[in-house]
Amino acid sequence: MSVHALSPAPLALVNARLIDPEQLTEARGGVLVRDGVIMALGAGVSAGALPGDVKVVDCHGDCVSPGLIDLRAFVGEPGAEHRETIATATAAAAAGGITTMLAMPNTDPPIDDPAVVDFLLRRARDTGRIKVLSAATLTRKAAGHELSEVGLLQAAGAVAFTDGLHSVADARVMRRALTYARDFSALVMHFCEDASLADGGVMNEGELASRLGLTGIPREAETIVLERDLRLVALTGARYHAAVVSSSQSLALIARAKADGLPVTCSTTINHLTLNESDIGDYRTFLKLSPPLRGEDERLSLVEGLRDGVIDTIVSDHNPQDVETKRLPFAEAAPGAIGLETLLSAALRLFHAGQVGLPDLMAALTCKPALILGLPQGRLAVGAPADLIRFDPDEPFVLDTNSLRSRCRNTPFDGSRMEGRVKLTLVDGRVAFEEQGILRG
Incomplete structure (x- = not known):
């Protein structure tokens, strides 16, 4: 349809x-x-x-209200249709109140070629129930080395540039990417994670990880890369969006960058706003995420950051994984959870808990992501879509x-x-x- x-x-x-x-x-x-x-x-x-x-x-x-706009959704098509297709993802999104979603470029082949952008957008027009926008890779094959052709990809319809699941480790490459993006007025959406600090880690570093016998990932794996990026933004003047922030350390960096007038925005996931590391319980792999769920104090700091406007948008971080990659020991399971269909109902937990007012909550799901991408939707106004x-x-x-309606069932809210x-x-x-x-x- x-x-x-x-x-x-x-x-x-x-x-x-x-x-x-x-x-x-x-x-x-x-x-x-x-x-x-x-x-x-x-x-x-x-x-x-x-x-x-x-x-x-x-x-x-x-x-x-305006329909939700999700800035971070991983869809299997092309290449992993057994996990999700545009048809199933958009059916789930529509049932969850999402009317626009930004598809991440981690497909097979990756979205690093104008022909793949065109394929995705055509498939969305032919089989999608909602508006599907395409992100393209920041670097070729999302490998972090050679820059993608930002101008050609943008002309083909890509609205943002990100390596999705991966972080660009090389500071020189990241500086060049930001400079290149600035020249095309393109938006860079970066997932911040130092691979060497995160290597082998499967959950938040701390007492609970030690008690569970699991290797932890420190908050600094995120903040070290984020701080580097913000310094490069100050150097280049490029538009920058931190794809996922998950700690108070990251919020402090974003708040300072905004106070300094840098063109910086950020998202956090609905999972990090409503769940914490204790929810992992008895090694529940559906709650193995990237970045990992943090402690309750960090979750509350994210809620405060949302309420204060430091966090601009809430994303589903929809990442379908099939049984073969999730029904494994926690350390071996793939990270990721589905979230399109539950984004609104999970977000309303914050409203019902009295932590965020309903209009403020909806702003982070509608008009603020629309503003970041320069979209006309996301508004309740005469003349708006x-x-x-x-x-x-x-x-x-x-x-x-x-x-x-998603093809996979790896939701962290099963039975909730x-x-x-x-x-x-x-x-x-x-x-x-x-x-x-x-x-x-």
Whole structure:
């Protein structure tokens, strides 16, 4: 199902709790969608005040907000379709309220050639339910040595440059990459990890790792590379996004860089915001992640960083792994967890715990990632693309992996009690996901 299908019939979502992440406000009212854009919104959009050709859906007080924008999702296609395809990933994303996702370039072949960018975008148009954007590798084959052709890849449609799962170790290569990206006004999204410090590590370094008999990865593996990168940003002036920050040390560096006026932003994952190393429990490999889950004090520092605006966006870090790579001893299992379908419901844990207000939380999932990529969506405003979701933030459920739409089942929230369910997802006004019968009002 292409997101570029003919314009759907006009639709109005009324009697809703409108969440505006740009203005950080909540209000009662409705949204009128016509020709794929938001035509009107607010208290004046009600069932009795609409033209006869408009289909009216009573939201019964559910929230309506812009659709989520996920800046870090690994999709198997091309090359690892047994793990995930664009079709299955976008079905999961739509069910989770995601209307735009940025696909990482760690595929086979990697996205380091304009032809592969073109392939991914065409497949997304042909089989995707949501908008799929392509990142390209920062270096050839994401190997950290030879620079990718930023200009050609950008012309083919790549919107950001990253080696995804890998960190560029060579400072000279990283400086050249930032300089090159600056000349094309391109965004560099870097995963910060010193491979020599992380080598052999499988979880956060500390007392728990020692008790479990597992080799730890110190926070410094992240912060050493991040500090180097920020110095190179100051040297080059390139736009830079730290793909994942997971510690208070990293937050302090980002906060200082922003205070100095550097063009720097950052994300953290929903897993690092809502889980900690203790959740690993009895060697649960679905919680083996990269970077590893940190201690509870670090998780709380990330929540504070999100609330204070040091952290710009929350990502799913969706990374499907099959049974053969996860049903292994903890030290041998591959890192990664799926997260597209659970991103919103997991994020709402922070709202229900009173740690982050709902508009602020939605801003980190919608308008802020849109601003980083220069996208028109992610806003609840007249004239904006009608990428919208309707969700009940309070509806409880227990996560059953058999109900997930991803091809793999490696979720860290298996069997967890969750709150918040998406009922409707619109992409350019077209239904990408609908809970059974919801459009009947």
